[in-house]
Amino acid sequence: xxxxxxxxxxxxxxxxxxxxxxxxxxxxxxxxxxxxxxxxxxxxxxxxxxxxxxxxxxxxxxxxxxxxxxxxxxxxxxxxxxxxxxxxxxxxxxxxxxxxxxxxxxxxxxxxxxxxxxxxxxxxxxxxxxxxxxxxxxxxxxxxxxxxxxxxxxxxxxxxxxxxxxxxxxxxxxxxxxxxxxxxx
Numbered sequence: 001x002x003x004x005x006x007x008x009x010x011x012x013x014x015x016x017x018x019x020x021x022x023x024x025x026x027x028x029x030x031x032x033x034x035x036x037x038x039x040x041x042x043x044x045x046x047x048x049x050x051x052x053x054x055x056x057x058x059x060x061x062x063x064x065x066x067x068x069x070x071x072x073x074x075x076x077x078x079x080x081x082x083x084x085x086x087x088x089x090x091x092x093x094x095x096x097x098x099x100x101x102x103x104x105x106x107x108x109x110x111x112x113x114x115x116x117x118x119x120x121x122x123x124x125x126x127x128x129x130x131x132x133x134x135x136x137x138x139x140x141x142x143x144x145x146x147x148x149x150x151x152x153x154x155x156x157x158x159x160x161x162x163x164x165x166x167x168x169x170x171x172x173x174x175x176x177x178x179x180x181x182x183x184x185x
Contacts, residue, residue, distance in 0.1 A: 030184045031072065033161060037065040037180015039083050059090040061102050065178055069111075077111040077128055079149075107134035107147060126153045134169060145171030151178065159184040 040060045063083040070078045085102035092098070109132030117125045129150035136143045151165025161184060167176040 030159065031070060032185040033067075033069040033071070033182050034185065035065075035067045035069075035161060035163070035180045035182020037067060037163070037178060037182075039063045039065040039176055039178040059092070060177075061089050062086050063102070063104075065180055067178075067180065067182065075113045077113065077130070078108065079111055079130075079132065080106075080108045081132075082106040101139075103136050103138045105134050105136050107132050109133055109147070109149075111149070122158070123154070123156050126155065127151075128153060128165075132167075134171075136172075143171065145169050149178075155184070 040062055063085045066082040066084070068080045070080075072078070083105045085104060087102065089100040089102050090097060109130060111128045111130030111132075114127045114129055119125065127150065129148075132147040132149050134145045134147040136145065147167055147169045149165065149167035151163045153161055153163045155161050161182040162180075163182070164179040165177075167178065168174070169176070
């Protein structure tokens with residue numbers, strides 16, 4: 001009986017030691033997020049006024065959003081994005097559909113995490129906001145425009161991210177909506 005109790009205590013102690021030694025004590029820092037999403041770009045306010053005078057309805061332009069974000073710090077984020085329009089700019093003027101060419105845009109800047117709300121051990125919601133610079137590449141000339149962007153980011157597990165956000169371009173008075181999913185590396 002004493003040998004059996006000794007054996008049980010030995011097994012219990014070695015299992016605790018084994019469990020402690022197999023636990024990974026190194027924290028893996030994840031510095032990079034890569035995602036694929038959708039953005040909806042609305043026409044500028046100045047054109048909306050002209051179009052309204054002609055009794056027109058604006059149709060938002062859809063674009064594919066390629067988004068990468070480098071996080072060198074817990075709070076500072078460096079996003080890089082590329083919007084590839086999937087359709088032309090469209091608006092209805094006196095019952096006629098008018099189309100204009102949509103140009104691709106890309107940009108970068110700084111964003112800051114304003115808050116982080118933990119939902120459980122592996123889930124959180126974050127708000128990121130910051131100034132960016134967007135580059136529009138129309139035929140023949142390139143325009144650099146200031147942009148204010150933000151997004152709510154829902155993180156689940158070690159690497160899954162979903163987000164929804166918005167942007168406003170001061171240079172052309174354009175509002176955008178963005179959303180997508182991504183992976184953190």
